[in-house]
Amino acid sequence: MTATLAALGAASPGIWARIGASVLQVAAVAAGGPLLLGLMGKVRARAEGRVGPPITQGLRDLRKLMRKEAIRAEHTSAVSGLAPLVLVASGAVGAAVTPLVTTRPAIAGGADVFVVVYLLLMGSVALALGGLDAGTAFGGMGSSRAMTIGAISEPALLVAILALAVQAHSSNLPDIVAASLAHPGWLASPQRLLALVALVVVVIAETGRIPVDNPSTHLELTMIHEAMILEYAGTDLALVTVGEAMRLGLLLGLVANLFFPWGIGGSGGPLAVLVGLVALGAKAAAIATLIALVEVSTAKVRLFRVPELLAGGFVLAVVAVTTGLVAR
Amino acid sequence: MISGAALDGVELAAGVVLAGAILALWRKDLRSLTSVLALQGIALAALAAILAATGGDVGLGVVAGVVLVTKGLVIPGLLARVVRADPGSRETAPLVNVPASLVAAAGLVILSYLVAGQLTALMPDPLTRLAPLGLATVLVGFFVLVTRRKAVSQIVGLLLVDNGVALLAFLLTAGVPLLVELGTSLDVLLVVVVLQVLATTMRARFGHVDLDQLRELHD
Numbered sequence: 433m434t435a436t437l438a439a440l441g442a443a444s445p446g447i448w449a450r451i452g453a454s455v456l457q458v459a460a461v462a463a464g465g466p467l468l469l470g471l472m473g474k475v476r477a478r479a480e481g482r483v484g485p486p487i488t489q490g491l492r493d494l495r496k497l498m499r500k501e502a503i504r505a506e507h508t509s510a511v512s513g514l515a516p517l518v519l520v521a522s523g524a525v526g527a528a529v530t531p532l533v534t535t536r537p538a539i540a541g542g543a544d545v546f547v548v549v550y551l552l553l554m555g556s557v558a559l560a561l562g563g564l565d566a567g568t569a570f571g572g573m574g575s576s577r578a579m580t581i582g583a584i585s586e587p588a589l590l591v592a593i594l595a596l597a598v599q600a601h602s603s604n605l606p607d608i609v610a611a612s613l614a615h616p617g618w619l620a621s622p623q624r625l626l627a628l629v630a631l632v633v634v635v636i637a638e639t640g641r642i643p644v645d646n647p648s649t650h651l652e653l654t655m656i657h658e659a660m661i662l663e664y665a666g667t668d669l670a671l672v673t674v675g676e677a678m679r680l681g682l683l684l685g686l687v688a689n690l691f692f693p694w695g696i697g698g699s700g701g702p703l704a705v706l707v708g709l710v711a712l713g714a715k716a717a718a719i720a721t722l723i724a725l726v727e728v729s730t731a732k733v734r735l736f737r738v739p740e741l742l743a744g745g746f747v748l749a750v751v752a753v754t755t756g757l758v759a760r
Numbered sequence: 761m762i763s764g765a766a767l768d769g770v771e772l773a774a775g776v777v778l779a780g781a782i783l784a785l786w787r788k789d790l791r792s793l794t795s796v797l798a799l800q801g802i803a804l805a806a807l808a809a810i811l812a813a814t815g816g817d818v819g820l821g822v823v824a825g826v827v828l829v830t831k832g833l834v835i836p837g838l839l840a841r842v843v844r845a846d847p848g849s850r851e852t853a854p855l856v857n858v859p860a861s862l863v864a865a866a867g868l869v870i871l872s873y874l875v876a877g878q879l880t881a882l883m884p885d886p887l888t889r890l891a892p893l894g895l896a897t898v899l900v901g902f903f904v905l906v907t908r909r910k911a912v913s914q915i916v917g918l919l920l921v922d923n924g925v926a927l928l929a930f931l932l933t934a935g936v937p938l939l940v941e942l943g944t945s946l947d948v949l950l951v952v953v954v955l956q957v958l959a960t961t962m963r964a965r966f967g968h969v970d971l972d973q974l975r976e977l978h979d
Contacts, residue, residue, distance in 0.1 A: 620768035622775025622893060629779060743859040744786040747866045751782065751896075754866075755775075758873040758892065 447538070453697070453705050454528040454538040460709060461527035461685065465677030466490030468684060468720045472641075473648075475724035490677065497670035505566040505663045515562025516668050519675035522555040523682060531606040532685045533708035534697040535613070540606040545593045548605060549586060552638070552682070555675060556582050562672075563660030570652070574659025577735065581644065581656065584739055585637040588630060588746040595627040595752035596690055605686075613693045626752035628691050632723075633745035635687060637738070639680045642727040644738055654732060681716065688715035766814045767886050770931075773807035774893045776800065777927050778869070781900040781920050785861050788851045793916050794840040800923050801831030807930055823941045827926070830945040835919065838952050842912055842959050852913040861907060865900050872896040887931045894931055897924030911962070915955050922948050 470487035477484025504512055529543035537543065556578065563575035597603040599618060600611035612618050637644045640657040650658050661672050689696055695711025697704035733741060762770065780800040784793055805828035812820035854861060872895035880888045901920030908914055922944070929936045 617764075617768050620772040622771055622778065622890070625772060625775040626779055626782075740858045743862050744782070747786075747862040748779070748782060750866045751778070751869045754870050754873060755893075758877065 449701075450534075450536055450538045450540070453534045453536070456705065456709065457530070457532045457534075457537060458524050458527045460533065460712065461523070461678050461681040462674060463491070464685075464713065464716065465674070465679070465681035466494060468681055468716060469677055471717060472720050472724040472727075475721050476728055479725060479728040490673075494670050494673060497673070498667055500666035502666035502668040504668070505568070507567065508565050508663075511561050511565040512663070513668070515558045515565070516664070516671035516675060518558035519555040520671050520678065522551045522558070523675050523678035526551040526682050527678060529605075530682060530686055531609045531689055531696065532682075533712050534705050535606045535610045536698070537606065541604065543605045545590065545597055545603045545605060545608075548686070549590045549593070552589075552679065553582070553586050555679060556638075559660055559672065559675070562664075566663040568663060570659045570662050574656055574662075577656045578660060581637055581738055581742065584742040584746065585634050588742060588749050589634045589638065591746065591753055592627045592630040592634060592749035593686075593690065595623050595630075595749060595756050598753060598756035599623060605690075609689050609693050609696060610698070612690070613696070613698075619691070623752040623756040624691065626748050626755065628687075630745045630749035630752060631687055631690075633741060633748075635683045636723065637742055637745075638683060639676075641723060643730045643733045644741070646732050654735065684716040684719050685712055688712065688719055762811070762814050762886060766810050769810045770807055770887065771890060773803040773810070774890045774927060774931065776803035777923060778893045778897055778900075781897045781924070782862070782865055784904060784916055784920060785865050785900060786858065788854075788858065790843045790852060790910070790912055791840065793852070793913070794836045794843060797839065797916065797919055797923075798832055798836035800920075801827065801833070801836065804923060804926055804930070805832055807927070811930060819938045822938055823936070826941060826945050830949050831919075831923065831926075835949060835952050838956055839912060839915065842956050845960065846963055853909050854907050854913075855909065856907045861903065864903060868899040868903060869896040872899055891928060891931050894924050894928035897921075897927060900924075911955060911959050915952060918951065919948065 467487060467490065470485070470490045473489070474484045474487050526548050529537055529539055530548055531537060531540070531543065560575040560579050560582075563571040563578075565571070593605075593608075594603070596608050596612070599621070600608040602608060602611070618624060636642075640647055645656040646654065647657065649655060652659075657676070661669065664672050689712070692715055695707060695715075697706075697708030777800050780796045780803070783796045787793060787796070805824050808820055808824035808827055811817070812824055856864070869892075873892045876892040876895045880891055882888075898921050901917050901922075901924055903917075904920055905914055905917030908917060926944075
């Protein structure tokens with residue numbers, strides 16, 4: 433065992449630093465996701481004139497849930513137990529390979545646009561199956577709604593990132609981020625602007641924020657995400673909550689680094705990684721604050737108008753790709 | 761020749777104009793349409809100002825100022841007043857639903873790239889390369905013009921066409937003579953003023969501003 437590890441270290445120098453950076457990225461996303469949610473809640477509360485819960489409330493809730501027993505509904509199958517695990521695992525793999533604090537995470541070669549988007553999709557499909565498993569009316573309704581929205585938002589997410597891939601001549605995420613660091617002029621190009629607008633719409637839909645879904649209500653007529661997880665309790669609920677928060681952290685980190693790559697660590701040592709971590713936190717917090725401020729002044733749209741919203745995002749992404757392909 | 765940060769600014773401004781045209785198709789709220797138009801006007805003025813600064817062209821600088829005042833401030837302000845005065849028509853009433861018109865817009869953008877590709881091949885340089893964005897804005901503006909029925913949203917379509925033409929003029933000919941720009945700007949301004957008077961009169965007489973219902977004569 434130790435011999436194999438030593439051989440691995442000798443075969444590719446710097447592999448341990450890269451694995452360390454990846455582990456740091458997963459930890460940052462797992463801890464940062466709930467903190468970002470807490471920050472968004474705090475900003476909303478302050479804007480509405482309330483004090484609001486502390487930013488660390490999400491982490492405290494998780495600690496409380498972890499100490500409780502996971503009670504499953506009657507007649508549920510293994511899917512109910514597996515779904516939260518798949519959700520968290522797919523988010524963790526996504527966080528490990530995406531360029532978040534460094535452009536050279538472990539298995540950087542595998543961090544293709546398609547891989548990361550489909551990892552996210554795997555998590556949401558697992559959660560939808562988990563919602564269906566108990567056989568309750570709400571779970572089925574929530575899963576059906578989540579899949580309806582996901583069916584439009586996932587292609588839009590893919591196409592929006594593809595607009596950047598066209599510019600960088602690579603669909604590998606670390607390569608895209610490294611190329612945009614090397615060409616600061618790209619940041620102001622028309623296709624980036626269009627892709628940014630598209631991506632923000634998609635991220636709002638994917639993470640279930642206003643105007644697509646309201647994460648703080650349990651209203652039967654409108655809830656999407658909350659309906660799916662009604663049957664979960666205790667440690668299962670903690671896993672689902674962590675998984676969803678990781679998804680938010682991963683998507684915000686991705687947007688931050690794809691469009692504003694400043695500060696991300698390159699091939700440098702631990703110091704560069706540390707600077708990357710601080711920069712990632714600052715950028716993600718800034719985007720989360722902006723989203724929360726917009727949320728305060730927006731009303732949730734009717735479910736039937738959500739496809740309209742997402743179609744706009746998709747078309748902007750298509751126009752971005754066209755602009756990138758033709759105007760070179 | 762233009763390069764570096766100035767070119768980045770021009771590219772960004774041209775991108776804002778096209779994104780604004782698509783946003784105008786996307787949003788149904790008329791109030792947000794007026795702010796989209798204001799954003800487009802400011803982007804056009806910024807583009808003209810950058811071109812004037814790099815080329816050292818004083819006339820173009822004055823044109824930038826005129827564009828900023830008319831397209832960025834006065835026209836959107838007048839439109840916002842028309843919208844505010846009529847609480848009954850806060851939303852556009854499109855003939856083609858929004859997802860379908862967005863798909864049509866994507867088609868128009870691709871078409872303009874195909875068509876303008878022939879044009880830009882005549883003189884390839886960083887500015888003419890952006891010309892398809894202007895052509896796409898013009899086409900999307902025409903689409904808004906034919907598929908929207910409210911008086912205000914038709915004016916929005918007309919203004920999109922005008923902004924697209926202005927963008928094309930700045931990119932292809934490095935600006936128009938001051939006299940021509942003054943003429944077109946005042947022309948468009950006049951149209952908006954006429955619209956405001958017309959909309960006010962229509963509302964007073966018929967209680968609505970739906971152009972489709974103006975098909976027959978009444979006593």
